[in-house]
Amino acid sequence: MRIVLLGAPGSGKGTQSQRLVERLGIPQISTGDLLRAAVKAATSLGLKARAVMEAGQLVSDEIVLAMLEERLEQPDAVAGFILDGYPRNVAQCEALEALLARLGQPLEVAIKLDVPSELIVERIAGRAAAQGRKDDTPETVRERLRVYAEQTEPVAGYFAAEGKLRIVDGVGELAEVSRRILDALPTPRAVRASA
Numbered sequence: 001m002r003i004v005l006l007g008a009p010g011s012g013k014g015t016q017s018q019r020l021v022e023r024l025g026i027p028q029i030s031t032g033d034l035l036r037a038a039v040k041a042a043t044s045l046g047l048k049a050r051a052v053m054e055a056g057q058l059v060s061d062e063i064v065l066a067m068l069e070e071r072l073e074q075p076d077a078v079a080g081f082i083l084d085g086y087p088r089n090v091a092q093c094e095a096l097e098a099l100l101a102r103l104g105q106p107l108e109v110a111i112k113l114d115v116p117s118e119l120i121v122e123r124i125a126g127r128a129a130a131q132g133r134k135d136d137t138p139e140t141v142r143e144r145l146r147v148y149a150e151q152t153e154p155v156a157g158y159f160a161a162e163g164k165l166r167i168v169d170g171v172g173e174l175a176e177v178s179r180r181i182l183d184a185l186p187t188p189r190a191v192r193a194s195a
């Protein structure tokens with residue numbers, strides 16, 4: 001199963017991706033995690049990405065695509081994957097489609113977690129307190145939400161046009177939201193029928 005999980009910062013897509021890993025036995029691939037690892041390891045790429053991330057803006061499409069490509073070529077991604085935090089703009093949608101076509105692993109479904117913006121702000125404030133992420137300061141969060149509205153919202157439309165978008169209500173208990181996501185996944189039979 002090859003899944004993209006979409007949703008605003010704080011919509012719960014990271015948490016839900018981790019839960020899906022357990023249910024589906026496929027890896028979560030988070031470009032934010034890959035970037036944070038590069039920053040921590042102080043690689044040249046990480047050094048370039050750091051200031052951009054701390055400003056709440058998007059790291060360049062080339063850097064993120066190169067990291068993603070390397071990750072998708074790992075053996076564990078052959079069985080499928082849950083992409084979390086990618087694509088973040090329409091250019092990345094096109095790059096992803098080309099990359100997956102080259103790997104012979106087309107995307108099956110894009111799930112968008114729908115959460116009202118009042119709740120998003122509350123959740124991010126809670127996460128900032130719990131995890132101490134450097135990019136969870138009020139100023140950076142505002143910029144991330146602005147970038148999301150401007151560049152990432154259109155991503156849902158891209159997948160809708162391909163008939164791959166499912167919108168899932170992201171408000172509720174963790175387990176309940178996970179259940180809704182699992183229900184929104186195409187069944188293996190439907191995937192074959194539409195292939």
Ligand code: AMP
Nearest residue numbers: 031032052053057058059064085086088
């Ligand atoms: P996330 O953990 O998904 O919230 O990502 C944290 C930060 O990493 C974002 O605010 C961006 O600066 C950067 N980032 C993560 N994924 C991408 C992406 N697909 N394209 C560009 N920048 C990204």
